[in-house]
Amino acid sequence: MPAFGEQTSAAEVLRPHAEDAFAAELAALAARDDRPRPARWKLSPWAVATYLLGGTLPDGTVITPKYVGPRRLVEVAVTTLATDRALLLLGVPGTAKTWVSEHLAAAVSGDSTLLVQGTAGTPEEAIRYGWDYAQLLAHGPSRDALVPSPVMRAMTEGTTVRVEELTRIPADVQDTLITILSEKTLPIPELGQEVQAVRGFNLIATANDRDRGVNDLSSALRRRFNTVVLPLPASPEAEVDIVTRRVDQIGRSLDLPSAPDGTDEIRRVVTVFRELRDGLTSDGRTKVKSPSGTLSTAEAISVVTGGLALSAHFGDGVLRAGDVAAGVLGAVVRDPGTDRVVWQEYLETVVRERDGWQDFYRACREVSA
Numbered sequence: 001m002p003a004f005g006e007q008t009s010a011a012e013v014l015r016p017h018a019e020d021a022f023a024a025e026l027a028a029l030a031a032r033d034d035r036p037r038p039a040r041w042k043l044s045p046w047a048v049a050t051y052l053l054g055g056t057l058p059d060g061t062v063i064t065p066k067y068v069g070p071r072r073l074v075e076v077a078v079t080t081l082a083t084d085r086a087l088l089l090l091g092v093p094g095t096a097k098t099w100v101s102e103h104l105a106a107a108v109s110g111d112s113t114l115l116v117q118g119t120a121g122t123p124e125e126a127i128r129y130g131w132d133y134a135q136l137l138a139h140g141p142s143r144d145a146l147v148p149s150p151v152m153r154a155m156t157e158g159t160t161v162r163v164e165e166l167t168r169i170p171a172d173v174q175d176t177l178i179t180i181l182s183e184k185t186l187p188i189p190e191l192g193q194e195v196q197a198v199r200g201f202n203l204i205a206t207a208n209d210r211d212r213g214v215n216d217l218s219s220a221l222r223r224r225f226n227t228v229v230l231p232l233p234a235s236p237e238a239e240v241d242i243v244t245r246r247v248d249q250i251g252r253s254l255d256l257p258s259a260p261d262g263t264d265e266i267r268r269v270v271t272v273f274r275e276l277r278d279g280l281t282s283d284g285r286t287k288v289k290s291p292s293g294t295l296s297t298a299e300a301i302s303v304v305t306g307g308l309a310l311s312a313h314f315g316d317g318v319l320r321a322g323d324v325a326a327g328v329l330g331a332v333v334r335d336p337g338t339d340r341v342v343w344q345e346y347l348e349t350v351v352r353e354r355d356g357w358q359d360f361y362r363a364c365r366e367v368s369a
């Protein structure tokens, strides 16, 4: 999408789009990729999967992993986009649904910006088209007065469009997608015309399976999608790896000095989150109560990023227990009543007794008081 007004350099942008942030990797993949590409795809399905999962090309170019998780899921997701079915990424909060959809669109179409954000107030125009009222009043309905939606643009350009939080969109508005996904056309009755999707068009939707209403996705619409469920990280090691990578990337984009070694603190945050999420300590011996929040990997990433900023600006530059304690407390205690009780109990029965965790216990006590 072209920038509005005078554009600052890509390096100045607070959060570059995936296709800009990883332009060099995408170009390297495109140059080495000699496998067949579906119509209007920038890369072959194999190269798209490599972009997401990471790897080393024959000439030594390193592709960083964007998504850490089961390879097969990524392969199914990419393959779906090459068929006539749309892709639905489903999962609990913070399982990288939005992240994966952005990177898929960037790798497949070279453009991740065609996006409809689903909310309870998303109108039909956001999925079909709207009108430029000045034009409409002056000249009546015409091609010039029509304002295409991101979906319509993807249909005419043969690219990927993303719909975030599909299940939050009111049912009748969701159903607008049925004709688009099954007939691949978008009628414009006002003009007596239609838009026919060209090859390369597809749609990636994300939905949170904690949201109420996920089952309200009409069966007619659901049949148009292949669903891929993104899981929580399978092991603590995988989760520590994800958090470490993302914190490093985010830290660099915020110009935070890179911490010498934050792995110990990251491991502790991940352990606490997993134990509270699972309702069981990692040795499987002690049951603990779960708080009301989700304590996702995404939240662990922001707790650690916040801790790094604290240690950089107010500490000695080394990530310590005191830098993450307040963040952990904030993530765990969402409901000041019940969650606080859950947290205190966990702190006193698990954290306090754990070997080598005394500094963490003290830091948590200090902020919990």
Ligand SMILES: Nc1ncnc2c1ncn2[C@@H]1O[C@H](COP(=O)(O)OP(=O)(O)OP(=O)(O)O)[C@@H](O)[C@H]1O
Residues within 6 Å of the ligand: 066, 067, 068, 069, 091, 092, 093, 094, 095, 096, 097, 098, 099, 100, 206, 207, 208, 233, 242, 246, 297, 298, 301
């Ligand atoms: N398996 C994973 N691999 C790589 N990054 C991950 C993984 N899980 C979570 N993340 C990171 O978590 C962050 C949040 O992910 P994202 O916003 O895409 O989650 P989401 O599933 O869309 O959540 P929500 O349901 O709240 O919208 C991203 O920065 C992403 O990099």
Ligand SMILES: [Mg+2]
Residues within 6 Å of the ligand: 097, 098, 099, 206
């Ligand atoms: Mg999301």
